[in-house]
Amino acid sequence: MEVGFIGLGNMGIGMAKSLLRGGHQVVAYNRTRSKAEALVSGGAVVVASIAEACRRGIVFTMMADDHAVSDAVFSTNGILASLPSGGTHISCSTISVALADHLAAEHTKAGQQFVSAPVFGRPDAAEAGKLAIVASGEKSAIERCKPLFEAMGAKLLAISEIPSQANAVKLTGNFMIATVLESLSEAIAFTRKSGVDPAVLLDFLTSTLFNAPVYKTYGGLILEGKHEPAGFVVPLGLKDIRLVLQAAEARNVPLPIASVIRDRFLTAIARGHEKSDWSILGQIAAEDAGLPVAKKAGV
Amino acid sequence: MEVGFIGLGNMGIGMAKSLLRGGHQVVAYNRTRSKAEALVSGGAVVVASIAEACRRGIVFTMMADDHAVSDAVFSTNGILASLPSGGTHISCSTISVALADHLAAEHTKAGQQFVSAPVFGRPDAAEAGKLAIVASGEKSAIERCKPLFEAMGAKLLAISEIPSQANAVKLTGNFMIATVLESLSEAIAFTRKSGVDPAVLLDFLTSTLFNAPVYKTYGGLILEGKHEPAGFVVPLGLKDIRLVLQAAEARNVPLPIASVIRDRFLTAIARGHEKSDWSILGQIAAEDAGLPVAKKAGV
Numbered sequence: 001m002e003v004g005f006i007g008l009g010n011m012g013i014g015m016a017k018s019l020l021r022g023g024h025q026v027v028a029y030n031r032t033r034s035k036a037e038a039l040v041s042g043g044a045v046v047v048a049s050i051a052e053a054c055r056r057g058i059v060f061t062m063m064a065d066d067h068a069v070s071d072a073v074f075s076t077n078g079i080l081a082s083l084p085s086g087g088t089h090i091s092c093s094t095i096s097v098a099l100a101d102h103l104a105a106e107h108t109k110a111g112q113q114f115v116s117a118p119v120f121g122r123p124d125a126a127e128a129g130k131l132a133i134v135a136s137g138e139k140s141a142i143e144r145c146k147p148l149f150e151a152m153g154a155k156l157l158a159i160s161e162i163p164s165q166a167n168a169v170k171l172t173g174n175f176m177i178a179t180v181l182e183s184l185s186e187a188i189a190f191t192r193k194s195g196v197d198p199a200v201l202l203d204f205l206t207s208t209l210f211n212a213p214v215y216k217t218y219g220g221l222i223l224e225g226k227h228e229p230a231g232f233v234v235p236l237g238l239k240d241i242r243l244v245l246q247a248a249e250a251r252n253v254p255l256p257i258a259s260v261i262r263d264r265f266l267t268a269i270a271r272g273h274e275k276s277d278w279s280i281l282g283q284i285a286a287e288d289a290g291l292p293v294a295k296k297a298g299v
Numbered sequence: 300m301e302v303g304f305i306g307l308g309n310m311g312i313g314m315a316k317s318l319l320r321g322g323h324q325v326v327a328y329n330r331t332r333s334k335a336e337a338l339v340s341g342g343a344v345v346v347a348s349i350a351e352a353c354r355r356g357i358v359f360t361m362m363a364d365d366h367a368v369s370d371a372v373f374s375t376n377g378i379l380a381s382l383p384s385g386g387t388h389i390s391c392s393t394i395s396v397a398l399a400d401h402l403a404a405e406h407t408k409a410g411q412q413f414v415s416a417p418v419f420g421r422p423d424a425a426e427a428g429k430l431a432i433v434a435s436g437e438k439s440a441i442e443r444c445k446p447l448f449e450a451m452g453a454k455l456l457a458i459s460e461i462p463s464q465a466n467a468v469k470l471t472g473n474f475m476i477a478t479v480l481e482s483l484s485e486a487i488a489f490t491r492k493s494g495v496d497p498a499v500l501l502d503f504l505t506s507t508l509f510n511a512p513v514y515k516t517y518g519g520l521i522l523e524g525k526h527e528p529a530g531f532v533v534p535l536g537l538k539d540i541r542l543v544l545q546a547a548e549a550r551n552v553p554l555p556i557a558s559v560i561r562d563r564f565l566t567a568i569a570r571g572h573e574k575s576d577w578s579i580l581g582q583i584a585a586e587d588a589g590l591p592v593a594k595k596a597g598v
Contacts, residue, residue, distance in 0.1 A: 097493070120507060132507045157503045159495060168493035169500055172486045176509065179556070183478040186554045187471045190543070193550040194396070194467035196458060201468055204456045208419060208431045210475065212511030244489070251492040253588040255485045256559045257478075264555070289552040 001147060002027070004053030005044075005060045006072055006079070007093070008035045010231070011119070012062035014126030015092065015152050017042055021129065022151025029053040050075075054082035058145070062092045065239055066099045073103060085111040088141050090148070091163075092117050092133075094174065094240055097247040100164035104137075113141040116163035118170035119153065122217075122231040130154040134173075136166035171244040178241055178261045180214050181278060184222055185285035192291055199223055222282030225293055230277035237278035238265035300446060301326070303352030304343075304359045305371055305378070306392070307334045309530070310418070311361035313425030314391065314451050316341055320428065321450025328352040349374075353381035357444070361391045364538055365398045372402060384410040387440050389447070390462075391416050391432075393473065393539055396546040399463035403436075412440040415462035417469035418452065421516075421530040429453040433472075435465035470543040477540055477560045479513050480577060483521055484584035491590055498522055521581030524592055529576035536577035537564035 001024050005016045008030040016026050016039055026044040029052065030036040036046040047053055050072055059079060063069050069091065073079045079089055089107055091100070091114070100116050107114035115137035125131050133153040135142050142158050149156045159165050188198045202219040206212075221227065241262045248255050264281050271287075273280045283293055300323050304315045307329040318325050319341040327343045328351065329335040335345040346352055349371055358378060362368050368390065372378045378388055388406055390399070390413070399415050406413035414436035424430050432452040434441050441457050448455045458464050487497045501518040505511075520526065540561045547554050563580050570586075572579045582592055 132503070134503065155503075155507055157499070159499060162494070165493060165495050168490065168495055169503070172490055172500060173504060173508070176482050176486055176504065179478060179482040182556055183475050186552075186556055187475055190547050190550070190552045190554065191467065191471055193552050194464060194546070195461070196464050196467055200456070200458060201471060204431070204433065204454075204468070205472060205475065208454055209472070209513040210511050212509050212514070214508040215511070247493070248489050251489070251588070253485075253489045253492050255489065256563070257481055257485055257556060260555045260559055289550070 001025070001058065002056040003058045003060060003148060004029065004056055005062070006030070006050060006053050007062040007068070008039070009062070009064065010123045011126045013038060014123050015060070015062060015119070015131070016044065017127055018129035018152045019148060020044060022147070024148060024151060027053050027056060049077065050079060051077045051082035054079055054087065055084075057084050057087040058090065058148070059083060059087070060090045060092060064093070064236065066095050069093050069095050069103075070099065073106070080106060080110055080112075083110075083112050086113070088113040088115060088144065090115045090117050090145060092119050094118050094170055094243070095167060096243045097164045097167050097171070098250070100167045104163045113138055114163055115141050115145060116166040117145075117149065118166055120170070120173055124231075126152070133157070134159060134166045134169045136160050136163045168247060171240060171247060174237070174240040175244045175255070175258050175261075177214055177218075178237060178278065179257055181218055181281045182261050182264055182285075184215065184219050185282040188222055188282060189285040189289040189291060192286070193289055218279050221277065221279040225283060227273070227276040227280040227283065230275060232278050233274065234265055234268045234276055234278050234280060235274055238262065238269065241265060300324070300357065301355040302357045302359060302447060303328065303355055304361070305329070305349060305352050306360050306362040306367070307338070308361070308363065309422045310425045312337060313422050314359070314361060314418070314430070315343065316426055317428035317451045318447060319343060321446070323447060323450060326352050326355060348376065349378060350376045350381040353378055353383075353386065356383050356386040357389065357447070358382060358386070359389045359391060363392070363535065365394050368392050368394050369398065372405070379405060379409055379411075382409075382411050385412070387412040387414060387444065389414045389416050389444055391418050393417050393469055393542070394466060395542045396463045396466050396470070397549070399466045403462045412437055413462055414440050414444060415465040416444075416448065417465055419469070419472055423530075425451070432456070433458060433465045433468045435459050435462045467546060470539060470546060473536075473539040474543045474554070474557050474560075476513055476517075477536060477577065478556055480517055480580045481560050481563055481584075483514065483518050484581040487521055487581060488584040488588040488590060491585070492588055517578050520576065520578040524582060526572070526575040526579040526582065529574060531577050532573065533564055533567045533575055533577050533579060534573055537561065537568065540564060
């Protein structure tokens with residue numbers, strides 16, 4: 001299939017590569033053009049405008065936040081104005097539930113389809129075509145896009161016909177990952193101060209009750225104190241927690257743990273870690289317990 | 300081997316059965332004798348005093364809290380007074396780090412060995428001999444007890460020669476389980492109010508990043524609203540969070556999430572759920588979001 005792809009950051013570049021590897025033709029646009037150029041050797045065509053990326057009738061967006069997605073969609077010659085009637089916008093960004101509702105309404109008005117398809121996975125999973133994708137939108141649109149999702153993801157969950165429900169699930173998932181980060185951070189700080197090797201603790205937990213990728217991946221990063229280069233920077237983690245708190249507030253759902261985690265991310269940024277991976281929470285917990293920063297193979 | 304076993308509650312009874320099934324002889328004592336009688340058909344000898352349970356030189360304790368264990372050890376004709384010199388007390392209860400340190404010191408003074416061996420697993424795992432056991436104490440003592448641990452557990456982790464370090468690990472593990480409970484509770488309440496079937500969310504999460512027994516088991520209990528009969532009652536969950544907060548305070552380790560969870564357990568008890576399983580946090584989060592109580596197959 002021929003598709004446009006707008007937004008070639010850490011995640012987008014890997015997703016576009018997976019599409020190319022899957023035999024699809026990719027027309028790539030990025031505000032900073034040089035990032036898109038990296039795809040040329042893989043067969044992508046790099047274009048200079050959003051409008052050109054929309055001509056094939058299917059366009060992906062993978063951008064940092066609500067603001068960037070809104071800009072790309074609603075600006076003059078943006079996606080809404082450029083996508084042909086009957087065309088499909090697949091939004092993979094982690095955006096607010098409110099914006100997803102707004103986008104769905106506007107695309108429908110314009111005779112276009114809108115699919116919300118946020119993804120789970122870090123940049124390496126994006127590049128390997130091993131993302132987990134949660135998609136919501138018209139059944140026909142999701143059906144049409146299936147070969148594309150298959151190229152990018154190891155798992156596809158089609159939730160409902162209401163696009164924003166996929167965003168609610170994505171935000172919930174990221175909240176739960178952030179909870180794992182903070183609980184591991186607190187647990188490891190406590191364990192270190194108890195004189196127990198936290199590597200032994202982690203190995204035990206992840207070989208019994210907590211035998212899940214999220215504990216292994218982030219436990220490893222926290223133990224090693226390896227927070228750069230970032231797979232997912234702190235401000236994006238903060239953004240997702242803010243979005244889940246906002247969506248929950250709109251529905252009158254208190255989220256006590258999410259509120260705590262929001263403050264931890266604020267502390268991380270206040271201490272100058274805005275370019276670190278969100279696993280930096282491990283260092284914040286260590287500092288707050290008066291511990292030296294964790295170093296590889298050190299306690 | 301011949302061993303004494305003191306404390307035949309939900310967990311102890313299953314552990315004693317596993318020992319019997321493993322070919323060991325069990326001399327059982329429980330304050331409420333009728334509970335011990337259930338073991339007679341399996342070949343156990345039921346005795347009327349702690350002293351008699353200590354005669355074989357190896358005695359297990361599996362009791363509700365610090366108070367019960369202290370009573371059993373330090374009372375007149377208790378374990379400290381009754382265990383032969385060179386005998387071994389294996390404490391499987393989830394007790395405080397401070398009490399474990401105290402017990403280690405007193406048993407050493409009396410020429411006895413003290414092994415802290417708290418266990419992970421619910422009553423069904425205890426009965427099936429599938430507990431995960433964390434043991435700390437003198438190497439020779441742990442070596443001697445290995446056949447007993449093998450009868451009770453699917454996994455044994457020998458941490459160190461300092462008994463209380465096993466308790467620190469156990470408390471850390473229970474804190475992390477409680478975090479899973481609360482994060483699942485908040486996530487499911489938010490998802491329900493977003494109109495997404497929480498069973499779909501849970502299935503997705505537990506088949507991807509959160510593919511771990513703890514999420515499957517407790518996610519299922521919360522979705523079904525199945526909190527009785529309790530595998531682990533709320534006051535025991537509260538106790539463990541209190542113990543981890545106390546041990547962390549002694550080491551100057553702030554635990555922001557543990558502090559939140561303490562309050563959630565207090566709310567559960569304040570609302571009359573002291574006999575419910577600690578997964579009742581799911582119901583508390585639902586109530587606080589104005590949701591009807593979850594029922595099997597209902598949203």
